[in-house]
Amino acid sequence: MRVASVLKARVRMAGSLSNWIFTVFVVGLIDSLEASMRPRVSFPQGSLERGLSTYHSSTVKNLTTLLLSTDANTLFVGAQDSVLSLDISQPDNITLKDKDCGNFVRILQFFNTTHLYACGTNAYGPQSIIIPADSLNSMREQTEAKNCCPYSSTQRNTATIxxxxxxxxxxxxxxxxxxxxxxxxxxxxxxxxxxxxxxxxxxxxxxxxxxxxxxxxxxxxxxxxxxxxxxxxxxxxxxxxxxxxxxxxxxxxxxxxxxxxxxxxxxxxxxxxxxxxxxxxxxxxxxxxxxxxxxxxxxxxxxxxxxxxxxxxxxxxxxxxxxxxxxxxxxxxxxxxxxxxxxxxxxxxxxxxxxxxxxxxxxxxxxxxxxxxxxxxxxxxxxxxxxxKELYSRLAVQRIRAANGQKYTVLFLLTESGFLHKVVLLDKAPHIIEEIQIFKQPQIVKNLILSTSKGVIFIGSSEGVIRVPVSSCSVYPNCAECVLARDPFCGWDSEIGMCTTVSGSRPNLQQDVEDGNVTQQCTEFKNTAAGPATVTRTAQLNEIVVLPCQSRSRLDEVTWRFSDNSIVPQFPYLHQADHSLTFRVTQETVSTYRCVSEELGFRQTIVSFSVKLPVTPRSFTHPSHEHPDVTQDSSKVTDMEPIPKDDILFDETEPTEGKKTTAWTTGTDRGNVIQARHNPMNSAEKAVCISEKSYYAEMVAFCLLFIMCACLFIAFVVLWKHSMRCNRTTPEKNPKDTETDNICQTELEDKQTPNS
Structure with missing residues (x-):
């Protein structure tokens, strides 16, 4: 990082184009090596797992000045030509309590325990009032605004009473x-x-x-x-x-x-x-x-x-x-x-x-x-x-006590691209627990306010007010996911079998914010790495199979493995960017495949598939083969939590594990590939395999027809040339044409001789 900053300074001060190009190139290489922070989990806008509540009005714009009441049940909003009082006492709903029309409100503060101070630009003629907090339309007191209120609605300001x-x-x-x-x-x-x-x-x-x-x-x-x-x-x-x-x-x-x-x-x-x-x-x-x-x-x-x-x-x-x-x-x-x-x-x-x-x-x-x-x-x-990678514009901060009693600082950072990042500051390095998409399009955001008593964040934007819970522990379905999240707000309660919010009433929750050690915290993962049941996929020869694997974490390492833990090779298999595995079904690729993720030293099977050929009366017993040439990751196998063979389903018709490496069949066959998405929480969902249509018979018929047409054409040309030579009459003949002329003369005499 230090070298990169020095080189960047050199670029700014570079006096020649060659130095500039060289430095930019080197800086690009160094920056590409710098580790970038990535959120572990990402929730898109509209995700049911990370639900947001929003107040929006078609008649009110620029809800950017926020003020939270002391009991955290009312949110006062200064907007364009309006002062709003919003009821936020319900966890999933924001309703309008009261509204007062005014100018573009830029300052909104508690004047005392019962009244609000509001100040607006009023088209370069600032005005300020003091109004009752419980009734915005009640009697108000006009106050002096000179040298106190902003004249412009576009420039930033700050105030406190x-x-x-x-x-x-x-x-x-x-x-x-x-x-x-x-x-x-x-x-x-x-x-x-x-x-x-x-x-x-x-x-x-x-x-x-x-x-x-x-x-x-x-x-x-x-x-x-x-x-x-x-x-x-x-x-x-x-x-x-x-x-x-x-x-x-x-x-x-x-x-x-x-x-x-x-x-x-x-x-x-x-x-x-x-x-x-x-x-x-x-x-x-x-x-x-x-x-x-x-x-x-x-x-x-x-x-x-x-x-x-x-x-x-x-x-x-x-x-x-x-x-x-x-x-x-x-x-x-x-x-x-x-x-x-x-x-x-x-x-x-x-x-x-x-x-x-x-x-x-x-x-x-x-x-x-x-x-x-x-x-x-x-x-x-x-x-x-x-x-x-990110340009942060606003933040909120909270100090939270974890299950072990240690306090952690959590930052909530809003990006210019419309995401809210939740970051916990750890001794080793900061960890981005999750990111939540707040806006699909960039919005003018001028305020971010945190209510620790309610456990929510309010974001004031040009279009409305959004409420975001600081945590949603229920999105983690098991103890491993709950611990790997390293969220100081969340811990695994083994009594009720849920990932729940850390509180004084639940002191004995499984949680490891610093290291995310699953085997120490989760008893069900100490002696075995539990995995889903193996799903059988029946496919025809030469079909293209897509085995989906969706990992929740963006920080884990995902690999496809055979049942003996050997790694599925890069050829003849295609490892997609979304972690799905694509291959052509042959005698050599009929096998059992497991998608395995590894994070913080813990391995777990996300999904397991057994790909088989259909059993028909004319089918023969599949010959025994060996595995294709694969890379055996012996070190990782040693460190991996044991996965019991009972977790993988076999039947009597399944071929012996292991295949020889065989290239995909190429030629005139074409196949359609349909990728089937798979939810790791529902291992019964099926991938889709599409049979390939063979054009072999059509190609043979076409070739035969082409050959016949070619032969007829050649015969026609030969006969045509022969006829032309016979009809020619020349006074002088070359010696080499004597034999041909004799043949033609003989044929002519035969035609002129009457039948006997």
Missing amino acids: VDGELYTATNIGYFGDKVISRCLSKGTRNNLMLDTEPKLLNAPVFISSTHISSEGKILLFFTEVGDLIGDSFVKSFTVSRVAQVCTDDNGGHRVLQKRWTSFVKSQLVCQQGDELQFNVLEDIVTLSDDDSPDNTLFYGVFTPQWSFSSAQSAVCAFSLGDIKVAFSGQYKTFDNVNHWSHYSNGDGKLGKCGLFNDTDSVLNTVKKTFLTERAVHPVGNKLLLSST
């Missing part, structure tokens, strides 16, 4: 000026904005904000154009930031009046070693730690500003403790000649709250000293997850 005061970061005015403000300030407290000093914000895109009650601060996350001295390439570099403002800030008395005195910012670096930096923050969420606030983590999705793949992203986690260290350290100070210089912050005042009461000298320093020298690096100085 603390003690009835609104802290917002948004764009204002027709020219899209960006501000960080406090509105609805109580009593004698002032509404605050950033000063007009340069370098405070440089074309920012606001992502998220959160209230840190233990610190009395609001943390804001955004991206902006980097402010570094250098060429134009460096100046266009995007930087991800974390900034703070204090909730007790009231602005200075003479300096920074009605301006923030507590604003400072630092760089967020999502990078591992010297690898490619993911410098563009897409989304970030907070995972609080009430026992130790400094261990509060912020999980962010990042993408690189420049990359060869359009689908590259990473996840990094930053701790509150590391952010506090950066804010309390040394700073850079900005002067009027566009120059940054070092500032030691020896008195430790910068980054602290309460500076609004300090001296004018200190506040003058605050005006131009707000960028920390130290950047905030991810926890462990490493990426939690990186992908070269």
